[in-house]
Amino acid sequence: MSPLVDLLVGPHGIDRYLELIRPDLTVRDASARAVAVHHQTKRSVTLTLRPNAAWTGFQAGQFARIGVDIDGVRRTRTYSPSCSQHRADGLLELTVTTHPEGLVSRHLRHGLRPGQVLHLAEAQGDFVLPARRPExxxxxxxxxxxxxxxxxxxxxxxxxxxxxxxxxxxxxxxxxxxxxxxxxxxxxxxxxxxxxxxxxxxxxxxxxxxxxxxxxxxxxxxxxxxxxxxxxxxxxxxxxxxxxxxxxxxxxSFTPPSLNVGDTAADGTLHFLRSEIAAPIAQGTLLEQAEAAGLTPDFGCRMGICHTCTCRKTAGAVRDVRTGQVSTEEDVDIQLCVSVPAGDVALEL
Structure with a gap:
């Protein structure tokens, strides 16, 4: 897209206007239209999707963040494609297991219909076959x-x-x-x-x-x-x-590991700068505490794999619950789902 067009449609970019015409008619943002919805089991749904031209594909074993609009709010989760990376027709297949408390998985099983559009992020992950296939x-x-x-x-x-x-x-x-x-x-x-x-x-x-x-x-x-x-x-x-x-x-692993969140919360205050909200530190990860404060940060795996919940920490100390390592650096990105506050913390959220 030319700089002139970008200037004319700024600050949101041309994709926001193209979405008004057709949700999957975007230039830079990947999306996919549902072609078929199939229930293999009572607890799953298999989606066949047609990605738009902005989707760059995946390697077998990788995952991608999928965004779906539910009641006017875009919810993002992480799923692994189940089709071959060489699928000839270019379609993408996802199979999602439904959980009783899973807002997105239940929506995909019971609410998604052919023709609806999902948002896609680029495929990620190192769980892939070796380039030289094993014997x-x-x-x-x-x-x-x-x-x-x-x-x-x-x-x-x-x-x-x-x-x-x-x-x-x-x-x-x-x-x-x-x-x-x-x-x-x-x-x-x-x-x-x-x-x-x-x-x-x-x-x-x-x-x-x-x-x-x-x-x-x-x-x-x-x-x-x-x-x-x-x-x-x-x-x-x-x-x-x-x-x-x-x-x-x-x-x-698709199952969250046991995370050492700690039995007691640190003293201090969480400052959610963009939302202009301050809350006393409680027990739980920063993602859980942000949600308890009424915020809806993006997340996917909730176990530190997909990086969907990455957020800028402008000040304060946080502890990584997987490693126990404490970060006191300013202006660094952290993963909300595997970080707990170790004192006053300011987040760009």
Missing amino acids: RLVLISGGSGVTPVISMLRTLCDEGHQGDVAFVHYARTADDWLYQREVEALAAGRPNVTVDYVTTREGGRHIDERSVRALIGGRDPASAVAAVCGPPALIEAVRAIWQHAPERVLAE
Whole structure:
């Protein structure tokens, strides 16, 4: 877009005007129109989306922030595409597990209709296949963690990958299995691919090292690469098996880790500068305290992965609940969801 046009439509930019004509008719901002909405299970919704020209694509395993307008407020969450990165028709597929308290997931399942437009951010994340595809690969997922892993499997199949691939998926019940028929169909025509769908209830297996080791079929951790996405217990089991070759484990968790927020709150005041609100420090992360003060900052994962809640701290001390490290620097960006105040704090919020 030329500088002259930018000047004429400033300060908001041309995209804000194009959105008035058609929501996905934007030049710089990526968005996607819903093409189909499908319910694979009682607790999920699969969306097929057509991104606009501003979307630059993704690598299998990455995630993207998705924005949806609900009651006049744009809500942002983080989801991993489940389609191949080489999908020929250019469509994007997302499968979202619905949570009882999940405002956005419930809206996507019950309220989204074909033709509606979602907002997209650029894909992010390091949970991706090595550029040189491994000769032996174990893909392991639990629950909603199947989405980036099924993307990896679909991508490998589209590439005609001939290496050994084991696909293992854990879910609570057989009714919660996602993509089972497709994955088994993929394996049926590819002798290099093995598949195991496992339940953890109804007399199923526990998620532990013994169970995972049995399912990967004697594959040697010294020569195989593991890509695992799921709850902490599953990731811990995989890391235990690969303990002598930790560099061969690619891991992503969709479950927030246990964060040491602390039993007592520091003394002091939180200053939300843009909102002109001051609140006494309470217990909880800065994201939780901002929400308690009536603010609605953007967030995605709430576990320090997606960086959606990044905010400028202009002054004060905060502690990272993952590492315990305290930051006292001025004018730095922090993640609200994994930071707690360690005294007076001023935020550009």
